[in-house]
Amino acid sequence: MVSTLQPPNPEVFQTETKSTVQETLLTPRFYTTDFEKTANLDLSAQEKGLQAMLTEMRTDYNRNHFVRNEEFERSWDHIVGEERQAFLDYLERSCISEFSGFLLFKELSRKLKGRSPILAEIFQLMARDEARHAGFLNKAMGDFKLSLDLGKLTKQRTYTFFPIEWVIYTVYLSEKIGYWRYILIYRHLEQHPEHRFYPIFRMFESWCQDENRHGDIFKALLRSQPQLWDTWQSRLWSRFFLLSVFATHTLTVHERSIFYDMLGLEATSFDREVIRETNATAGRAFPVMLDTDHPAFFDRLHQCSNLNLKISEINRSHQPQILKFCRKLPLVLAIFGHLLRLYLIKPIDAEALRGVVR
Template identity: 55%
Template sequence: MVPPTATAAEAVGTPDAPLTKDPVKDTILTPRFYTTDFDAMAAMDLRPNEVELEAICEEFRKDYNRHHFVRDSSFDGAADTMDPETRRVFVEFLEQSCTSEFSGFLLYKELSRRIKTKNPLLAECFAHMARDEARHAGFLNKAMADFGLQLDLGFLTANKAYTYFKPKFIFYATYLSEKIGYWRYITIFRHLEQHPESRIFPIFNFFENWCQDENRHGDFFDALMKAQPDTVRGPIASLWCRFFLLAVFATMYVRDVARKEFYEALGLDARDYDKLVIRKTNETSARIFPVVLNVDHPGFFAGLERLVEHNAALSEVVASEAPAPVKLLRKLPHWIGNGLQMARLFLMAPLRSSAYQPAVR
């Protein structure tokens, strides 16, 4: 797949003389880069919900956070006070987050460029969202430079594999990515407001305004799906909504538990944090998806825990010194176990959004 023409230089400046960090190896848990059918996106009829989309575009034009992402003196020397283990997990968090934000920038920038003449309103919305994601990625990469590292975003642009998704799959995936990003950031921000002693780095001071960008982006995809009602109506749409909800929730839960030390450094329990974020994102998704997952079913989080166990076992196999054929044989039961567990979770009866009442906690 030919990578987009949007460049890293459009997103970020170059930090001063940090070491370039090798990108992590792609796995099912690492952020992906996406491409789609640009002609189909350009041909979309927005008239069924054009008024709402125009209102959201006007919100984007106001650019509420244009003066927000400005580093201050609190960053000076902050990296030097961090103990080695916290430093390791925090840099990992920065890298994953920067890669994810940069992925959004590339997709939105290319969409804006490719559909500009045929669908100007849609193109403008994507251009504004690319602007936001560029700021986020640049801010994160500059934070990595405080630790003497940076991501080579130009290298990632040209060399990372691109996953093709049909437009409707882009809608589901990016809607959930933006909304879950909102709940992740605002949950951390509110926790650190109450426990400022756990604010290990000044970047968390920016999370309240930051997550509002994520929320607006999610609202845009909500409005876009309303303009393409076949994406959220009918039995096939319901199946896809369930699939993407489960994929996003399971990936986040397994990844966060695997790096629970980062959340512990913030005074959070990774499992409790993820359960809250999942419940809130599920509740938010009920506003647009026809069905949502029954996350209060006793088997739901128990099933996610089994995925965690299989993932931990797979990591042990990868870290072992066994020959490659032996590793493959040892991995097979855990791959199969993950597949069966995901199938069980997917087949769990969903809840109709029109009657959804989240459990009071």
């Protein structure tokens, strides 16, 4: 719980440095892709837009916004127990996610240098932003006597290969859903500053601007490739990635419900607002949107979340692994059943709505 604020303890505590993280289905992954295919992407359909965004990225509007001020220079030992752990879990996952983006964008920039100059520079500047975010989050963790050894994580973690088409879909969605998470938390805390228990939340407006710019870049990449939005296969893939990202968000938010309680937010309502806004935004890039107004949509997502919480409870138990597996299997199958039924809900044709005032 967050107890009454106490004066800083003069005792010096040793900061724990982590070089490994617990791997779960929801832990952010590190990715690699087909760099040769990326270098050969035809960007002509969106070249003017990409050039304009490159100019904006060079300006670096947020270069002075992520600076620790005197608000951080105090003890945070009054945040204790489950609430302290919930906030640390949030910071850790967010840091790993930002660092994952940094690694992917940095490698894309390096591999594309001299072959696709505009993409090479765009990815270099996006890597700059992601590194800034990850470093700031890691310093925030340090305020709670914990930090991540990002260098060792780079070498020790397994990298997952995604085709560049999958990268474009997933990064676009992750940046846009990140935008809506940050801006909705920021707006809420502007109205309820009594819940702003740590100063990093003041920076969420600048943070979401970076997320939005990155998402716009990937929207341009997506729309430059007709096979990603103008084929029947692209409609199926769009549904798949939308549902994957939304399901992951629902499971993660409800795993972190204590953190959202600390912010004065109700986890389920927050999750649904983020998904609705992201789905509407995705309709500007994807050929389809999910029908979030379908009566079964959020009900089934919430059932997936409840099943996932039961799985997490089993994982924390001290039972033999074989017994854990047998107990988890029907829950996992039930989650996949709900997701399959959600996937089969008829989507909304975003292309047909393009240009229509909504």
